[in-house]
Amino acid sequence: MLFAQVVLNGILLGGLYACMAISFSLIWGVMNIINLAHGSMMLVGAYVTYVLHRRFGIDPILSIPASASVLFCIGYLLQRIVFNRVVHTSIFLTLVLTFGLDMLLINVNIALFTADVRSITTWYSGLALEIGGVRLAYTRIIVFVLALAMTSALHLFLKHSRTGRAIRATSQDTRAAQVMGVDIARTYAVTFGLGAAMAGATGSLIAVVYTFSPVIGDTFTLKSFVVVILGGLGNMFGAIVAGIFLGVAENLVAGFVDPGYRDVISFWLLITVLLVRPTGFLGRPSFAVTRA
Amino acid sequence: MPPDLQRLLNPRTYRTAAAVVVLCGLALLLVAPLYANLYWLRILSMAMMFATLAQGINLIAGFAGYPAFGNVVFFGCGAYTTAIVMVKLGGPFWLGIVLAALVSLAIVLIIGPALLRLRGHYFAIATVGLNEMVKALVANLTPLTGGGMGLSIPLPPWDPSQTARVFYYLLLATMLVGVAVTLWFRRSRLGLACRAIRDDEVKAEAMGLRTTAIKTAAWAISAMLTGVVGAIYAYWFSYVEPPAVFDMLIAVKSFVIFLLGGAATVLGPVLGAFFVEYVSTTLWSHLLDYHLGALGIGVMLIALYMPNGFVAFLRSRAHTLGAFFAPQAQHSR
Numbered sequence: 100m101l102f103a104q105v106v107l108n109g110i111l112l113g114g115l116y117a118c119m120a121i122s123f124s125l126i127w128g129v130m131n132i133i134n135l136a137h138g139s140m141m142l143v144g145a146y147v148t149y150v151l152h153r154r155f156g157i158d159p160i161l162s163i164p165a166s167a168s169v170l171f172c173i174g175y176l177l178q179r180i181v182f183n184r185v186v187h188t189s190i191f192l193t194l195v196l197t198f199g200l201d202m203l204l205i206n207v208n209i210a211l212f213t214a215d216v217r218s219i220t221t222w223y224s225g226l227a228l229e230i231g232g233v234r235l236a237y238t239r240i241i242v243f244v245l246a247l248a249m250t251s252a253l254h255l256f257l258k259h260s261r262t263g264r265a266i267r268a269t270s271q272d273t274r275a276a277q278v279m280g281v282d283i284a285r286t287y288a289v290t291f292g293l294g295a296a297m298a299g300a301t302g303s304l305i306a307v308v309y310t311f312s313p314v315i316g317d318t319f320t321l322k323s324f325v326v327v328i329l330g331g332l333g334n335m336f337g338a339i340v341a342g343i344f345l346g347v348a349e350n351l352v353a354g355f356v357d358p359g360y361r362d363v364i365s366f367w368l369l370i371t372v373l374l375v376r377p378t379g380f381l382g383r384p385s386f387a388v389t390r391a
Numbered sequence: 392m393p394p395d396l397q398r399l400l401n402p403r404t405y406r407t408a409a410a411v412v413v414l415c416g417l418a419l420l421l422v423a424p425l426y427a428n429l430y431w432l433r434i435l436s437m438a439m440m441f442a443t444l445a446q447g448i449n450l451i452a453g454f455a456g457y458p459a460f461g462n463v464v465f466f467g468c469g470a471y472t473t474a475i476v477m478v479k480l481g482g483p484f485w486l487g488i489v490l491a492a493l494v495s496l497a498i499v500l501i502i503g504p505a506l507l508r509l510r511g512h513y514f515a516i517a518t519v520g521l522n523e524m525v526k527a528l529v530a531n532l533t534p535l536t537g538g539g540m541g542l543s544i545p546l547p548p549w550d551p552s553q554t555a556r557v558f559y560y561l562l563l564a565t566m567l568v569g570v571a572v573t574l575w576f577r578r579s580r581l582g583l584a585c586r587a588i589r590d591d592e593v594k595a596e597a598m599g600l601r602t603t604a605i606k607t608a609a610w611a612i613s614a615m616l617t618g619v620v621g622a623i624y625a626y627w628f629s630y631v632e633p634p635a636v637f638d639m640l641i642a643v644k645s646f647v648i649f650l651l652g653g654a655a656t657v658l659g660p661v662l663g664a665f666f667v668e669y670v671s672t673t674l675w676s677h678l679l680d681y682h683l684g685a686l687g688i689g690v691m692l693i694a695l696y697m698p699n700g701f702v703a704f705l706r707s708r709a710h711t712l713g714a715f716f717a718p719q720a721q722h723s724r
Contacts, residue, residue, distance in 0.1 A: 127512070131512075133512050133515070133516065181691065181695065184695060185694070185695070185698070188698065189698065190458055190511050190512060190515065191452070191458055191646070191650055191654075192650075192694045192698050194458065194460060194512075194515060194646070195643065195646060195647055195650060195690060195691075195693075195694045196690075196691055196694040196695070198643050198687075198690065199686075199687040199688065199689075199690035199691035199694065200687065200691060201687070202683050202684065202686055202687030202690065203683075203684045203687035203688055203691070204687075205683060205684075205687075206681060206683040206684030206685075206687065207684060209680075209683075210680065210681065210684070317639070321516075321519065321520065321523060324516050324520075325520075328513075357531065359527070359530065359531040360527065360531060362523065362524075362527050363524055363527040363528060363531075366520040366521070366523050366524035366527070367524060369516075369517065369520045370502075370506070370517055370520055370521065370524070373506075373509055373513060373517050374505050374506075374508070374509075
């Protein structure tokens with residue numbers, strides 16, 4: 100029974116991981132930027148939700164549009180003003196630039212909200228669904244469903260909308276897209292905005308199930324990275340499978356080996372998969388390795 | 392050398408001038424402990440520590456083109472090796488330094504050939520993953536490492552100002568070793584092979600270079616340098632704990648210094664380290680609550696405006712500078 104409990108909790112956590120990873124993967128896949136500030140952006144979303152809940156009593160689930168919009172604006176402006184200058188230059192620059200942004204966001208979050216650990220308690224926080232001895236918290240179920248819904252929504256948007264087609268065209272062949280009349284600078288800005296908005300929305304979900312403080316963003320960034328590697332870059336279905344796999348693996352290790360090794364397993368997976376199958380579980384060939 | 396400066400001075404004058412500047416700098420560093428107070432001595436020591444770390448990054452990232460973003464893992468391993476040798480085995484400090492270098496070497500020999508198959512972002516983040524993994528392992532192997540409580544090393548047997556001087560000269564010596572290694576590396580066949588790999592790995596391999604062995608060798612030198620600095624840090628601070636010695640901020644700071652100094656140069660990392668250390672100390676003392684954000688903005692500005700380092704920045708402004716210092720240089724082309 101304990102086993103079932105641990106595995107089911109892992110699956111529910113995995114939905115959130117998939118959601119974190121899909122926006123990270125979008126920015127990476129289209130602009131080849133590893134956004135090291137990804138986790139801190141999520142935390143900005145979490146704090147928007149926290150403030151709306153604390154000041155105005157707005158339910159955290161309902162504040163998702165607000166956190167997404169705030170982050171969309173931040174992301175759009177950042178790409179327009181800063182990142183468009185370094186797209187397609189050296190990888191050193193994008194890494195250092197996004198790490199600088201991460202430091203800035205951490206400092207802003209500490210200055211505005213202090214370094215205290217925060218959490219959000221709603222009227223349904225303590226309730227749980229009980230099936231045959233397994234208890235599943237409603238918050239986790241809601242977060243799981245919403246995370247999968249948002250991931251699918253992003254996928255459908257990229258697949259079928261006009262903007263989505265422009266984004267995909269730009270990522271496949273920038274020059275051809277430009278010739279066909281796509282405004283590359285604007286598309287990049289929209290892509291970063293979308294990625295940031297997804298991160299903000301994910302932050303709202305994080306605020307529902309986790310306790311959070313300004314300094315925990317890096318863990319989320321690295322987890323997103325692990326999921327993207329496991330699932331393959333730009334692969335939505337892969338991200339969901341990999342997210343759930345990571346969630347279950349982490350919970351099994353934490354539950355049956357030692358909670359201290361929870362994070363070790365994700366990096367062990369990361370390095371193993373990078374070496375054995377650098378395109379991920381379901382991935383297509385990519386530019387990951389010098390030799391095939 | 393900036394081309395306009397080259398026109399202003401003939402090569403021999405330029406080399407003599409550079410040598411004089413370097414020797415004066417060295418002389419200043421040698422006598423600084425006689426005049427500087429402990430506060431400034433510590434800042435200079437820190438700058439030299441970061442200069443060596445950046446030199447390590449320079450070897451693998453600047454020459455071979457492999458962005459080892461998580462190189463701080465060797466710093467942490469070196470620090471812990473010394474701590475374990477001195478606390479658990481009661482060994483001397485020099486043994487800690489030697490073992491720190493050997494442990495770093497061993498890590499690279501074991502996982503280097505595998506990790507170095509990855510390129511670009513994948514390599515960068517895999518090294519970060521390695522650092523996080525080792526950090527978590529060290530935090531959990533409590534009997535050996537003291538876990539989250541860390542390890543306290545016995546204080547050095549000298550009085551505080553003497554201690555500060557000892558570590559100052561130790562770090563100065565390490566930095567000079569780093570510069571010497573880079574100087575040798577740049578002229579060696581190994582360094583040449585690394586630059587060939589950086590410019591086009593497939594072609595380098597087609598030319599018959601054993602790329603994996605070469606990259607591993609370059610990373611091993613970088614790791615040993617980093618490990619030794621970690622070992623000195625451990626005894627200097629007398630205390631190690633996982634978040635302090637496996638801190639990604641150390642890695643990023645050395646990366647920024649490396650960028651600022653200019654990739655694949657010999658003295659770039661040294662100049663960059665003194666500049667960055669000075670600026671971040673000034674920021675620290677003036678903006679206590681906001682220094683992290685200010686540092687973040689500074690890092691972003693450097694990446695945006697000086698992406699190829701000081702020298703390239705000066706070169707792009709050389710016309711203006713040249714006109715300022717010697718107006719006739721504009722007409723003599």
